[in-house]
Amino acid sequence: MTQENQKIIALQNQVDQLRQQLAQAQKLTSLGELMSTTTHEFNNVLMSVINYAKMGLRHKDDATRVKSFEKILAAGQRAARITQCILGMARNRSDNFESTDMKAIVEDALVLLEREMRKYRVAVERDYHSVPPAMANGNQIQQVLLNLLTNARQAMPRGGTVTIRLSYDEKAETVDLMVRDSGQGIPPEKLPHIFDPYFTTKDGPDASGKGGTGLGLSACRDIIEAHNGRVRVQSTIGRGTAFTIKLPVVKAPVPAPGVTLPAGMPTGSSETA
Ligand SMILES: Nc1ncnc2c1ncn2[C@@H]1O[C@H](COP(=O)(O)OP(=O)(O)OP(=O)(O)O)[C@@H](O)[C@H]1O
Ligand SMILES: [Mg+2]
Numbered sequence: 001m002t003q004e005n006q007k008i009i010a011l012q013n014q015v016d017q018l019r020q021q022l023a024q025a026q027k028l029t030s031l032g033e034l035m036s037t038t039t040h041e042f043n044n045v046l047m048s049v050i051n052y053a054k055m056g057l058r059h060k061d062d063a064t065r066v067k068s069f070e071k072i073l074a075a076g077q078r079a080a081r082i083t084q085c086i087l088g089m090a091r092n093r094s095d096n097f098e099s100t101d102m103k104a105i106v107e108d109a110l111v112l113l114e115r116e117m118r119k120y121r122v123a124v125e126r127d128y129h130s131v132p133p134a135m136a137n138g139n140q141i142q143q144v145l146l147n148l149l150t151n152a153r154q155a156m157p158r159g160g161t162v163t164i165r166l167s168y169d170e171k172a173e174t175v176d177l178m179v180r181d182s183g184q185g186i187p188p189e190k191l192p193h194i195f196d197p198y199f200t201t202k203d204g205p206d207a208s209g210k211g212g213t214g215l216g217l218s219a220c221r222d223i224i225e226a227h228n229g230r231v232r233v234q235s236t237i238g239r240g241t242a243f244t245i246k247l248p249v250v251k252a253p254v255p256a257p258g259v260t261l262p263a264g265m266p267t268g269s270s271e272t273a
Pocket of ligand 2: 147150151211212216217
């Protein structure tokens with residue numbers, strides 16, 4: 001073997017190692033974000049319980065006490081919904097793709113983020129069309145959604161609207177999930193880099209502890225790529241950004257593992273995976 005070949009093999013090994021480290025870093029970042037989201041949410045719920053319990057103790061009249069109990073009940077029910085989501089994610093740790101109800105995945109992600117959205121004055125609009133099941137790993141898609149929704153929120157520092165659209169592209173045989181914000185937009189010269197690992201324009205984590213590592217979108221791209229899907233982005237400065245994810249629908253019969261599913265062939269704009 002020539003010296004040149006040895007060098008190439010050594011470099012290839014190095015690249016493989018760096019790839020593995022990157023995948024690990026991406027996983028840890030999403031886990032960290034999930035932890036910080038759920039911890040925040042839980043803390044908010046606990047604060048409600050504590051404050052309304054105090055109110056009920058302070059005021060002796062029936063009306064105030066009934067109101068306090070109602071608020072405590074609502075907070076408790078919300079806490080139960082949050083733990084259900086987390087348990088669901090923890091239970092399904094496999095990397096398998098299966099028939100997935102995308103609407104349920106979106107709603108679960110929103111349970112975790114709805115309060116944060118309200119706090120930052122972001123209205124969430126749902127535009128759900130009827131869609132067939134997608135061939136997907138629910139946990140991973142939820143991770144993608146949390147990343148996209150957090151980016152959307154951070155692009156609207158003075159609040160705005162995020163629209164989540166679910167639709168079926170019959171021709172491409174894909175379920176399309178779009179997350180659109182009314183935020184600052186992405187300058188055209190930055191657009192080609194947003195999926196690069198560690199590319200960020202944020203100074204660091206915001207008040208909610210999120211953002212600034214630049215791994216969010218690179219993890220999204222890797223996940224969608226593994227799904228044989230597509231992700232495309234359209235952005236206009238000052239008007240907003242829309243990310244669309246196209247996932248293959250479940251075909252009957254379900255293909256054996258290793259069989260490549262056809263994916264959509266969207267056009268135009270910046271596109272990856
Ligand atoms: N919806 C959006 N609107 C405007 N810019 C965006 C949007 N989504 C992503 N970007 C740009 O792409 C960059 C990369 O996004 P990415 O999610 O990968 O990293 P990040 O949000 O900076 O950090 P983190 O990895 O912690 O999420 C962002 O820093 C931002 O400049
Ligand atoms: Mg991000």
